[in-house]
Amino acid sequence: MPSFFPWWVVVTHFLNLFFLLLLMRSGLEVLSAFPKLYWDDNCPPGREWARFSKKMYGADSRKPWSSLDEEESWSPVVALPGRKNLGLGRHWHFMTVQFWILTGLVYVVLVFATGYWHYLVPTHWSIVPDSLRAVGTYLSFQIPPRIPGEPFEAAQKLTYFLLIFVLAPLQIASGAAMSPTVLARFPWFGKLFGGKQGARSVHFLGLCAFAAFTVLHVFMVIVHNLPDEFVLIVLAGHGSRALTVGVGLAGLFLVLLFHVVITWFSLRYRRRTQRLLGFVVNPFEKVISRSLTSRQHLAATDISPYHRVNGYPPVGEDYDQMVTTEFRDYRLAVGGLVENPTTLSLEELRGLGETSQTVKHNCIQGWTAVAQWAGVPMADVLAHVRPTAEARHIVFYAMDDKGLTEAEGRYGFFYGSIPIHLAQQPQTILALEMNGEPLPVAHGAPVRLRVETQLGFKMVKWVVGIELVHDIDQVGMGMGGWREDQQFYANAAGI
Known part of the structure; x- marks a missing residue:
């Protein structure tokens, strides 16, 4: 069995946090262009199940309107880069998703190659009632016992399994189900989500689930003894608490600084950003466009x-x-x-x-x-x-x-x-x-x-x-x- 936090878990853990934050912020920039969510591909005005805008337009409106009128300008504090920059937001999103998927693939390969999967993959249905009991213990302001011989209690193990092997693949699949080329070539794929708008809604709910998990995960680290957990997460259990805190805070500061810099750069030098990110994004888009032909009927x-x-x-x-x-x-x-x-x-x-x-x-x-x-x-x-x-x-x-x-x-x-x-x-x-x-x-x-x-x-x-x-x-x-x-x-x- 590998140690609880081998080095590759530490590295992929940090990269996952790094890429997820980029995906969330750039995803919000994409959402701001049409801040409404539907389950129906007809997108009837006024029938959205979620709306993140005060603007209202109707199909029978006397004044002509365009979908561009529905676009919102969101702050660069939350959106990357913000301020009605859909093109650049898409560039950041599609550049990042390639590295996020690559990180996930490396992680999964190592999980099974090293035997670490025993810590993550449930082998018996008893994990479900055991997880419910663990949640009840937390709600009683107590910490439930770990599974014998493993580093996690039942609720943690089930949550990590669902996050890695269900939610992450669902995000990738729902993202692909929004591609016009994929939908045109494989119309059946979009139907798995009830259409593109269903995939778009599922994708947004997945973002919310990742955000909720991140908040809950940080809270549980605090509950489970912050100093010791921090040592494991940052330096795989090696080094003093002081060193770990210093390295961890420095890492978080660099992530924050990186987001400040790329947001400023994207807004100040939009053409350069378009060209630089295009080196990664454009070949991917061109391959998809060339290889798939529409078969819609x-x-x-x-x-x-x-x-x-x-x-x-x-x-x-x-x-x-x-x-x-x-x-x-x-x-x-x-x-x-x-x-x-x-x-x-x-x-x-x-x-x-x-x-x-x-x-x-x-x-x-x-x-x-x-x-x-x-x-x-x-x-x-x-x-x-x-x-x-x-x-x-x-x-x-x-x-x-x-x-x-x-x-x-x-x-x-x-x-x-x-x-x-x-x-x-x-x-x-x-x-x-x-x-x-x-x-x-x-x-x-x-x-x-x-x-x-x-x-x-x-x-x-x-x-x-x-x-x-x-x-x-x-x-x-x-x-x-x-x-x-x-x-x-x-x-x-x-x-």
């Missing part, structure tokens, strides 16, 4: 009664005139690295091909909705213009000037890009209709992109031009899209 009965929108339509006489004339004079320009550059009216565009699909929309803020989209497969558009061998990315230009429709210090016409391999997937289309009707203005009329393995911000609305390019470095600010340029999102959006 939802029924008409699944269509959401209300479908949110993200952002406001273009403003100005030119667009208003097109709406008035039902887009008769609209022309879509397709050029760049193609052999057959062309300009298409809506009728000419429809003539290239036709498809229809009922799928789930996944907004980066967290909300979902189901709709039927009909339009032209991007593969047919590419076949018509014939990309050259140098073409690697497709850029979609929109008619909405975000300096007029969003402001908040941001500017420029919206655009987005996807790698050419995504455009060739069967469910990547230029949508012209929604739920059997011409595409509504709020949802991108006359043309919007649909890429069902990606988050909604990649699905450019009000498309007026398409350009095939070799690299996206020379487009806009070089990050691959307006949200990537201005709000520091990741260019790949499969998770």
Whole structure:
């Protein structure tokens, strides 16, 4: 049998605390973008089971509203980095989760390789009534006896088992069940949680469980004799109490200092943070996006009664005139690295091909909705213009000037890009209709992109031009899209 606290338990214990705090703070930043929780993937306004905002919006509201209006700006004291920085919060979250999972895998391997699992894994159902008796003993202000030959009493052992082998895997699984790429390729996986919103709610409750455990764990360390427990946790039982206290407090101070520094750095140098974290996050997202293809086939009965929108339509006489004339004079320009550059009216565009699909929309803020989209497969558009061998990315230009429709210090016409391999997937289309009707203005009329393995911000609305390019470095600010340029999102959006 290994000693009670071998060195690898001490190291992984500290790393788990370190990574969990990063995950919690960055997770709160992600939550602040859509501070509401549902069990229903339709996300009906006003029907959330939890709301962390005073803002109220209804499906029948007389004043037009966008899901961006629901976003909250939370303090950097609790959120990483805070102040409406969803893109950077996601970067921190997805960077950290990879190291947290790696730490957990190393821990589990060592648990079974060293025999430490005897301390953590119950071998008889009697652990349940024994744990209840132990809890009753604690409530009587007494300390229950340890299991003979083991370092924990029954309630501790059962709690650690549930935390390591149930709660942690559940957090990983529910996180994966929020990925648009995973849900598009494996629709059955999301159904295990009742849909993406169920997974999102379970994920939040898991965060609360980890937070509650941390508080309770610290309290129990105090109850069980703080000085001796501290010596075990910090230095695996080696060293004096004074040395242990010094090392432990220094470690906690460094963790606090690290969070202060990264929060300040993230808010002060947002582009640098985006690039630095992107070295870890972007390859992971790109692999997922490339390897999985959407296989969604939802029924008409699944269509959401209300479908949110993200952002406001273009403003100005030119667009208003097109709406008035039902887009008769609209022309879509397709050029760049193609052999057959062309300009298409809506009728000419429809003539290239036709498809229809009922799928789930996944907004980066967290909300979902189901709709039927009909339009032209991007593969047919590419076949018509014939990309050259140098073409690697497709850029979609929109008619909405975000300096007029969003402001908040941001500017420029919206655009987005996807790698050419995504455009060739069967469910990547230029949508012209929604739920059997011409595409509504709020949802991108006359043309919007649909890429069902990606988050909604990649699905450019009000498309007026398409350009095939070799690299996206020379487009806009070089990050691959307006949200990537201005709000520091990741260019790949499969998770």
